[in-house]
Every structure is written in C-alpha cells, then in structure tokens.
Amino acid sequence: xxxxxxxxxxxxxxxxxxxxxxxxxxxxxxxxxxxxxxxxxxxxxxxxxxxxxxxxxxxxxxxxxxxxxxxxxxxxxxxxxxxxxxxxxxxxxxxxxxxxxxxxxxxxxxxxxxxxxxxxxxxxxxxxxxxxxxxxxxxxxxxxxxxxxxxxxxxxxxxxxxxxxxxxxxxxxxxxxxxxxxxxxxxxxxxxxxxxxxxxxxxxxxxxxxxxxxxxxxxxxxxxxxxxxxxxxxxxxxxxxxxxxxxxxxxxxxxxxxxxxxxxxxxxxxxxxxxxxxxxxxxxxxxxxxxxxxxxxxxxxxxxxxxxxxxxxxxxxxxxxxxxxxxxxxxxxxxxxxxxxxxxxxxxxxxxxxxxx
Ligand SMILES: *Cc1c(COP(=O)(O)O)cnc(C)c1O
Numbered sequence: 001x002x003x004x005x006x007x008x009x010x011x012x013x014x015x016x017x018x019x020x021x022x023x024x025x026x027x028x029x030x031x032x033x034x035x036x037x038x039x040x041x042x043x044x045x046x047x048x049x050x051x052x053x054x055x056x057x058x059x060x061x062x063x064x065x066x067x068x069x070x071x072x073x074x075x076x077x078x079x080x081x082x083x084x085x086x087x088x089x090x091x092x093x094x095x096x097x098x099x100x101x102x103x104x105x106x107x108x109x110x111x112x113x114x115x116x117x118x119x120x121x122x123x124x125x126x127x128x129x130x131x132x133x134x135x136x137x138x139x140x141x142x143x144x145x146x147x148x149x150x151x152x153x154x155x156x157x158x159x160x161x162x163x164x165x166x167x168x169x170x171x172x173x174x175x176x177x178x179x180x181x182x183x184x185x186x187x188x189x190x191x192x193x194x195x196x197x198x199x200x201x202x203x204x205x206x207x208x209x210x211x212x213x214x215x216x217x218x219x220x221x222x223x224x225x226x227x228x229x230x231x232x233x234x235x236x237x238x239x240x241x242x243x244x245x246x247x248x249x250x251x252x253x254x255x256x257x258x259x260x261x262x263x264x265x266x267x268x269x270x271x272x273x274x275x276x277x278x279x280x281x282x283x284x285x286x287x288x289x290x291x292x293x294x295x296x297x298x299x300x301x302x303x304x305x306x307x308x309x310x311x312x313x314x315x316x317x318x319x320x321x322x323x324x325x326x327x328x329x330x331x332x333x334x335x336x337x338x339x340x341x342x343x344x345x346x347x348x349x350x351x352x353x354x355x356x357x
Contacts, residue, residue: 067143132167175310185224296327
C-alpha cells in the first residue's frame with residue numbers, strides 16, 4: 001500500500017524521555033499511521049502524520065457500541081543497532097480475526113506489517129536501547145461513522161501509535177499476589193473473549209480495582225458459567241506446573257490467544273517438556289498448591305513476557321505457590337524469549353523480523 005509521509009519539522013520533534021521516567025503508554029512518539037476505510041472503496045489514504053488527536057463526531061459508532069479492535073506488539077533494539085519486531089505476523093493475523101468477530105473490515109497482514117515497520121523506521125530514535133526496554137506499538141481500528149443506530153459502521157479509521165517502554169521488572173521478576181474472582185467474569189462462551197476489542201476490558205476494571213485495594217496485583221478469571229475453570233489472569237494467559245506437567249487452559253472462544261502463550265507452547269515442544277492444553281479447575285490448583293504438587297504458576301503476555309505468580313487467594317484461603325519464588329521454568333521461558341527478542345541468542349524459531357527488510 002502506498003504510504004504518504006508528512007514529517008514533523010525538525011524543531012518540533014519531542015525530546016526523547018529518560019527511560020527511568022517512562023510510564024506505560026504515557027510518552028508517545030512523534031508520528032502515527034492513519035488509514036481510512038469506507039465501505040465500497042476499501043482502505044485508502046494511508047499516511048504517516050505527526051502524532052495528534054483523532055477527530056470524532058460525538059455520535060461515532062465506536063463511542064457508543066464499542067466497535068473497536070486493537071493490538072499490542074513490540075520492537076526491540078538489536079546489538080548491531082538495528083531494530084526488529086517480535087512475531088509481527090502473529091499479531092497481524094490475530095488483528096484480522098478480531099476484525100472479523102467485530103463485523104469490521106479486515107486489514108491484510110502484509111499491510112499491517114508494512115505500516116508498523118514504516119512507523120518504527122520513521123520514529124527509530126524512539127526505540128530505546130537500555131536493557132529490558134522496547135518500543136510498544138498499538139495498532140487500532142475504530143468505527144467512525146456518525147449515527148446512533150446499532151449496526152456495523154460504514155467508515156473506519158485504522159491508526160498505529162507507539163511508545164517507548166521501560167524494563168517491566170526493574171529489580172528482577174517479583175512474584176505477584178493474585179486473587180480469584182468469584183462473581184464477575186471476563187468473557188462468556190459465544191461472546192468476544194478471543195477478540196482483542198475494547199469492550200472486553202471495562203467490565204474487568206471494577207474487580208481489578210477491588211483486588212488492588214485488597215493488596216493484590218491482578219485478578220484470576222474463571223469461566224463465566226460454572227465459576228470453576230481457570231481462564232486468564234488480568235490481561236495475560238496463565239500456565240501451571242503440576243509436578244513435571246506444564247498445563248494451560250485450551251483456547252475455546254473465551255480466552256485471548258496470546259502470542260506469548262503460543263511462544264511458550266512452541267518452546268515447550270522444542271524442549272520436550274510434558275505440556276498439556278486442558279481445563280484446570282480452581283479446586284485442582286488450590287489442592288495442588290496445598291499438597292505441594294503445584295511447582296509454578298505464571299502469566300504470559302507481551303508487556304511482561306513471563307510473570308511468576310507467588311500467591312493465590314480464593315474464597316477465604318490464601319496459598320503460596322511452592323516457595324513463593326520465581327520457578328525454574330518461568331525463568332527459563334523468560335530468559336529464552338527475551339534473549340531472542342534482544343538478539344542475544346540465535347533466533348532458531350524465526351520469530352524476529354527486522355524493520356529494515
Ligand atoms: C493481549 C492479551 C493477552 C496476551 O496476549 P499476548 O499476545 O501474549 O500479548 C492475554 N489476555 C488478554 C485478555 C489480552 O488482551
């Protein structure tokens with residue numbers, strides 16, 4: 001797709017913030033990608049423009065009925081100074097599936113990757129090089145048509161913004177305290193839980209706020225029907241190690257198919273680990289924790305990669321996962337994935353894509 005580029009004047013470029021001051025998503029780069037969509041005409045007018053507000057009619061459909069999708073992926077500075085993306089094809093394909101679920105126009109994965117690369121190249125000076133830092137990229141589509149009728153919009157805006165992010169763990173991975181949510185649910189069967197769409201997040205905020213007030217860092221979500229089977233933790237996928245068996249809940253419509261989840265599954269296969277995708281009840285987890293069978297629990301997602309879980313609270317019971325310290329496998333997955341992302345190790349899985357190619 002042809003991309004028209006309008007750059008900021010040299011003197012209008014923002015100063016690059018010190019990585020120590022970065023707050024997730026608060027400091028955006030100088031430019032953004034915009035592509036318009038109109039039914040009948042398709043995607044058109046692809047541009048890189050200075051970062052700035054998006055004009056919306058107050059009746060725009062996205063503001064009322066949440067017709068929206070997004071992605072979150074990262075670019076990493078390599079030892080030779082170049083910049084590479086982690087598995088952009090996976091994020092692009094998930095973006096397309098999310099669009100389909102939300103009755104929105106699909107963007108070709110090649111176009112997604114092309115414009116993400118172009119933005120990263122344009123704002124390359126924003127890709128930090130300190131250990132553990134990266135450029136977080138947020139492609140988004142919103143329904144822009146004015147009108148309050150409940151139906152799919154005829155017009156859309158695709159945009160991509162980016163922000164430098166600091167090391168998630170400044171002092172190494174601290175295992176998190178997690179509380180199991182007994183009442184509300186993140187996604188029900190038949191809903192849109194497997195799509196990355198804004199409507200899935202606001203309903204989780206109340207329980208998360210309460211959890212934080214109670215001294216936990218995240219909520220563990222159970223299935224919406226029986227409140228029995230483990231689904232996700234916060235906005236991450238979840239893994240357990242029972243003895244030598246590594247387990248993660250199977251994707252089934254209510255769970256977001258994480259790229260990090262998939263990367264852990266691929267590594268588990270390459271390392272010949274006993275890895276199972278199966279339903280796990282919260283009772284199995286709590287019992288295994290008490291009996292000592294539960295050796296590790298960890299969350300996976302683009303932001304933190306692998307985040308060990310140290311404590312679980314369910315009903316009135318609070319248990320420590322094994323010693324409460326990060327487990328061996330959590331560390332092994334974290335090290336392997338981040339070593340590949342930062343080019344410290346050969347990319348034998350073919351996960352990295354240089355932005356310059
Ligand atoms: C994005 C997301 C994940 C993690 O997916 P990654 O591709 O690994 O970043 C998991 N759960 C939810 C609800 C998410 O939004």
